[in-house]
Amino acid sequence: MNFTLKIWRQKDAKSKGKFVKYKLSDISSSTSFLEMLDILNEQLILRNEEPIAFDHDCREGICGMCSLYINGRPAWSRRCHHYLPVAYAQI
């Protein structure tokens, strides 16, 4: 699967942030959202760019660490796929 990502980049708490476009190709459909960000970070590091900082810990919907606002909604864990609003995006 191919995706165009518009990701919020902000250097630190004081600097101004902006959306940056990234293109990703050949992503497996069984990849989770966080794994997709890992793949993107790997590519960024190989290109000598600053990787994207994001929160994550258990990656299975227990700890509540991962937090992303995806397409205008708070997206959360893969554990909650039975629940429609959060199923909007699977992390």
Place this chain on the structure above:
Amino acid sequence: MRKFKDGATIVVEPWRARAFPVIKDLIVDRTAFDSIIQSGGYISVNTGSTPDSNATPIPKYKADFAMDAAACIGCGACVAACKNASAMLFVSAKVSHLALLPQGLPEAMERVQNMVDTMDKLGFGNCTNTYACEAECPKLVKITNIARLNREFITAKICAHKIQFLSRELRPLEIFLIFGKNLFLSYLYAIQAGYWSGKC
């Protein structure tokens, strides 16, 4: 990623709320939630070793309510979903799961006031019943907890006033004269819900 269409454009942002400042890129500082828990999410007793399982009888429905509220993991989705950046679903879950159980009752009044004060101080907004938090909560915490928080809070305010300034219970007429119609109705509701006799 199968939830997305192939070739889709996905916009990814951090949580947006005044109380959750961005640290870097998609990471926000959720220390505010820790501060709220520190201000009241505990009971001040040395619990000792494991007690007998039925030493403190608790009705099943209350145990269920408390357990549902305790499911909150403090992820902050409720704040991010709320147009007011209100943390009331989070605070109400923490207040509820302690206030519903006998172990949490002795400190219930101070707890709810401290936690709400901290919440206000940290810059969270107020609840306007849009239900966005309930819709996004990954642990399915119900908005009825916010109703319970409001009841707890108003009862605590009335009772704390009583304890602070008078050494006796206020009579209904006095409550009406001092606090006005709205708080008087809340007081009546509190009596009816059993809050008065149980806690004050």
